[in-house]
Amino acid sequence: MEIILKVNQKEHHVIVDPDEMLLDTLRRLGYKSVKRGCDTSNCGICSVSIDHKLVPSCSYLSVRAQGKEILTVEGLEEEARLIGESLTAEGVEQCGYCSPSLVVAIHTMLEELKNPDKDEIKHYLAGNMCRCSGFEGHHRAIKHHMEVNLNGGQ
Amino acid sequence: MNFEEIVMPATVAEAYEALTTAENPVILGGGGFLKLQNRRVHTAIDLSRCGLEEVHLTPDCIEVGAMVTLRTLETHPEMPRALRTAMKNIVGVALRNLVTVGGSVSGRYGFSDVITPLLALDAHLDFHKKGRMSLEAFLESQDRTPDILVKIRIPRAAHSAFYNVQLTYTDFSMVNLAIARNHHLRIAVGARPGVARLIKDPDLRLTPGEILEKIKFAKDDKASGDYRRTLAETLLADALKEVSQWK
Ligand SMILES: Cc1cc2nc3c(=O)[nH]c(=O)nc-3n(C[C@H](O)[C@H](O)[C@H](O)COP(=O)(O)OP(=O)(O)OC[C@H]3O[C@@H](n4cnc5c(N)ncnc54)[C@H](O)[C@@H]3O)c2cc1C
Ligand code: FES
Ligand code: FES
Numbered sequence: 001m002e003i004i005l006k007v008n009q010k011e012h013h014v015i016v017d018p019d020e021m022l023l024d025t026l027r028r029l030g031y032k033s034v035k036r037g038c039d040t041s042n043c044g045i046c047s048v049s050i051d052h053k054l055v056p057s058c059s060y061l062s063v064r065a066q067g068k069e070i071l072t073v074e075g076l077e078e079e080a081r082l083i084g085e086s087l088t089a090e091g092v093e094q095c096g097y098c099s100p101s102l103v104v105a106i107h108t109m110l111e112e113l114k115n116p117d118k119d120e121i122k123h124y125l126a127g128n129m130c131r132c133s134g135f136e137g138h139h140r141a142i143k144h145h146m147e148v149n150l151n152g153g154q
Numbered sequence: 155m156n157f158e159e160i161v162m163p164a165t166v167a168e169a170y171e172a173l174t175t176a177e178n179p180v181i182l183g184g185g186g187f188l189k190l191q192n193r194r195v196h197t198a199i200d201l202s203r204c205g206l207e208e209v210h211l212t213p214d215c216i217e218v219g220a221m222v223t224l225r226t227l228e229t230h231p232e233m234p235r236a237l238r239t240a241m242k243n244i245v246g247v248a249l250r251n252l253v254t255v256g257g258s259v260s261g262r263y264g265f266s267d268v269i270t271p272l273l274a275l276d277a278h279l280d281f282h283k284k285g286r287m288s289l290e291a292f293l294e295s296q297d298r299t300p301d302i303l304v305k306i307r308i309p310r311a312a313h314s315a316f317y318n319v320q321l322t323y324t325d326f327s328m329v330n331l332a333i334a335r336n337h338h339l340r341i342a343v344g345a346r347p348g349v350a351r352l353i354k355d356p357d358l359r360l361t362p363g364e365i366l367e368k369i370k371f372a373k374d375d376k377a378s379g380d381y382r383r384t385l386a387e388t389l390l391a392d393a394l395k396e397v398s399q400w401k
Contacts, residue, residue, distance in 0.1 A: 018160035018198065021189075041186055047248045053225070054248045059189045061182075063160055064202055105248075126323050127246010 003066045007031060008075025016062040022048070023057040026072065033073045033100035037129065044128035047101040048072050054108040073100040076107055083107070086145035087138075094132035102128055106142055115146070155180070155191045157198040164203055166304055170282045172199045173300050181302060183221065183257025186249060206256065206304065216308045220256025224268065227255060236271040236314035236332045243267075245324045256303045262293060262349055265326045269293070270344035271316050273352050274332035278307045293349055311336045313400040317389040318345070321376070329371070329382045331389040335400060341365070341393070343386055347374045358397075362390035 005012045005025065012029055023046045026034045034057055037045030041056040048057045049071040073080050083103045087093050102125070109116060109124045116124065121142055122135070130138070157180070163169040173179050176197035182188065183201065206219035211232055218227070227233055228241035228250060244250055244267055258268035259279065269289070277289045282302040287295075289306075311334040318330035327345040334340050339358075344350030346369065356365045371382040 019155070019157045040190055041249045041252060042245060044246050044248050053251045055251050056248045059184075059186055059252060061160070061185060061200075063162070064200065108247075123242065124247055126243075127248050 001063065003063055005029070005062070005065055005070060006068070007070045008072060009069075014062075018061075018063060020062045021058055022060045022062045022065050022070070025062040026057060026070075031072045031074055035097055035100065037097075042127075042129075044105065045098055045101050047105055047128065049104055049108050052108060052111055054105055071104065071107075073103050076103060079103075079107060082149045083141075083145050086141040086149065089144055090137050090141040092130075092133050092137035092141050098128065098130040098132075102130070102138070106145070110146075110150070118143075155188045155193045155195065157195045159196060160198045160200055162200045162203050166201075166204050166206070166282050166302055169199050169201055169204055170302050172197065173302065179300075181260075181300075183260065184223065184253035185257075186253040187257060187261055187263075201256070201302070214310055216310065218255055218306045218308060220259075220303045220305060221254050222256075223251055224253055224255065224258070225250035227268075234271070234275055234308065234311050234314045234334065236274060236311075236316040236334055237308070239316040240267045240271045240318070240330070240332065243318075243320060243324060255306060259289065259292075259306065260303050264347045264349045265345050266350070267316075267318060267327055267330055267344070270330045270342045270350040271314065271332040271334075272306065272308065273342035273344075273350045274334040274340045275308050275311050275314060276334070276336070276340060277309075279303055280305045280307065290352055309336055313397075315393060315396050317393055319385050319389070326376070328377045329385045329389065331386060331393060333390075333393045333397060335397065339397070341390065343369050346371045346382060346386075347376070348372065358394065362387040362394065366390060 002015050016025055035045050037043035039058045041059040046056050046058040047054050051068045080103050083106055105128050161172050178196040180195045181199050201221055206221035208219045210217040224241045227237050273289050279292055280286050282304055284301050314334035316332045318327040330344045332342045338355050341353040342350045351369050371379040373379050
């Protein structure tokens with residue numbers, strides 16, 4: 001079936017199978033930042049934002065995404081660069097496989113929660129697995145991003 | 155799960171028509187659990203355009219559409235505390251934005267952290283064809299005639315709480331327990347690992363062990379039945395301490 005998907009503000013006319021998952025369609029369209037981990041909505045590695053909500057694209061049907069705003073890390077541009085710098089500054093990135101979904105998750109979290117504290121961050125990101133680093137680094141990086149990039153260096 | 159065809163009806167009546175006429179159909183809630191199944195069907199009936207994503211508040215109950223996500227249950231300020239707490243450690247925010255209350259109830263999953271608080275809260279289910287029935291009756295019923303769960307009515311309980319034990323932050327519960335008091339005190343125990351069971355108006359002079367005596371606990375790869383019983387007794391002792399503070 002032919003559907004129209006709006007990814008990072010750009011419309012794509014694409015033919016999908018009825019049971020095709022958004023992860024596969026996005027990668028077919030060239031959004032290679034979207035990665036596959038568990039393929040069972042457990043690890044969060046495939047997460048994208050749909051209408052400002054974080055969802056696992058491995059378990060979200062492409063046909064359901066019609067008419068919605070899909071956001072991947074490619075669409076975050078400058079914000080992704082700044083979050084990436086904070087992750088690097090805190091020594092969090094190792095293999096980097098989880099980073100695109102982590103950056104999108106940080107973006108949706110900061111849309112949803114204004115100035116989250118450590119417990120709120122921990123709770124929000126509990127479903128985003130990272131097999132290399134410890135999660136403490138993630139908290140430091142988010143704090144760094146909030147302090148340096150969002151609150152004008154306060 | 156794989157399917158050949160998907161229909162996206164605009165009303166529940168159309169979805170029900172498809173359920174009764176389509177070849178080898180399956181209803182799609184969030185699709186989270188169906189995704190895990192190694193199964194091939196012909197027609198998937200997607201409920202996401204049937205207008206079942208609303209929460210309506212009435213003076214004595216909260217009506218939750220079947221397609222409302224677990225994340226909405228967690229964050230909606232009017233939801234009873236037991237329900238909000240129970241959602242918090244189900245995997246992660248992304249999963250909870252995907253999976254639905256309707257799919258969680260319809261699946262009758264033994265591990266469910268959704269069914270246990272709803273049972274304690276005396277939720278009632280509105281089906282398109284079968285009409286209204288209590289969650290308690292639904293869980294006991296052997297009737298598997300296909301139908302569509304439209305909404306869930308949750309009475310506004312004066313007080314409620316949820317307790318569970320998980321090996322890790324986002325793992326399945328080894329055992330879970332919800333307690334609610336409106337006019338009556340209701341305790342539900344789930345992840346036994348069988349589906350949740352209810353205890354109504356227990357005699358509070360009894361010990362937690364005595365109150366839970368008739369509830370069966372069994373073994374699976376997470377825990378033995380005896381271990382689960384010990385955990386449940388401890389959770390109930392904590393819950394009863396909390397109940398004693400309820401005004
Ligand atoms: C990786 C993973 C981990 C999980 N961990 C937990 C956990 O720790 N605790 C917990 O409580 N839950 C857990 N769940 C289960 C989850 O909370 C949901 O209960 C489950 O995914 C079903 O919801 P769904 O919307 O995805 O339903 P679906 O998968 O779409 O459907 C489930 C069943 O219900 C039927 N159905 C769906 N909607 C309706 C309707 N309106 N009317 C009639 N039938 C319907 C479907 O045909 C299907 O048989 C987990 C799920 C996953 C995928
Ligand atoms: S690949 Fe989607 S949640 Fe793991
Ligand atoms: S840096 Fe390797 S999985 Fe996170």
